[in-house]
Amino acid sequence: MACTQHCCGVTAQTERYRKVLWIAFTVNALMFMVEVIGGIRAGSVSLLSDSLDFLGDSANYLISLFVLGKAISMRAKASLFKAYTMGGFGVWIIGTTLYQFFYGTMPNYHEMGVIGIIAFAANVLVAVLLYSFREGDSNMRSVWLCSRNDAMGNLAVIAAAIAVYYWQSPIPDLLVALFMSYLAIKAAWDIRRQAVIELLTN
Template sequence: MSAHCPHDHPATEAGTSHSRYRKILWIALAINLAMFMLEIGAGLRAGSASLLADAIDFFGDSANYAVTLVVLSMGGLWRARAAWLKGGSMLVFGLCVMARALWMFTQGGVPEAFTMGGIGLLALLANGAVALMLYAWREGDANMRSVWLCSRNDALGNLAVMAAALGVFGTGSAWPDLAVAGVMAGLAITSGWTVMRQARRELKTLKPVPQAATEHQGF
């Protein structure tokens, strides 16, 4: 893992960092699964597109952390491949959120502002804690960067959900909720594209040299 970080570290320090990162990922996985189950129920009960978007995001992040735990001890090539797939999943998530918001727009109705605000605050506390724990690894390889971006995006999304709750309460309209869902979708799409581009660059760098080419060089 340290081979892909900006600076070199002693082997013992790298091993300690590796172990700490794995423990943090397990904690983040547990938090995200718990919040997904809580928020999906609250989003359906409140009729909020932004809460449902955030709930799906928690589920996607749970899968993100699980995949990262699997490939953490593998080579850089496998980690870059996993990052590319996770970036693609972030893109798909964004498109799904947009589709859901459009569907709810056609259905009409006003979401429940108090539920949106309360659950949004709880989700912000959860994601803020995870983002702080992962902050030290924000400049790692594409796989690590995808984990950090997901956590950062979640915290920003929670702030937006709380703002949408205030907007719904103040206007009595669903527009703030739908607008925030659209912003969250855009954030997921741009972040997914960023991770996929970095992973693609790493895949080109880490691509094994064909045996024929090696033999041609005199090995």
């Protein structure tokens, strides 16, 4: 009976996590479209960087849904793929930021601020839903880290919009983009390390 109750509990937990992942995927896919359009209109590299982060997270949530309930080795391999993807985004942001530094124009701080606030609200919603799953395997942890980093990045975008307004300079926008690249690369390193450990011990 105890085993049956345990199995039922695990199944219920898995189904709850699956529903949360579908919500997270939907929110991130919608926010990708909002931010990529807004980033182009505003001329903001930090918004464009964040839009690609939303796109990457959408793909990550789909991968997590695919491997949900599968062997831990399969989940760990998916985590490795996500880690390399996040790291790649981090490197791409650095390159884009350097390009904007030399050839970019002044971003629209009003659009940056408004879209940043909307994105922050969306990521807080997702992070709250995922909070109780943050201490799971590397795959669960990677999903939580993505959402946490996104919320932190959105706050930085809002701060950059305010700084651009007061200083009339694109530099705050570029600094935030670099900060977001650091978050992506650090999270990728942490996820990869845990995934490798799981592969070696299972």
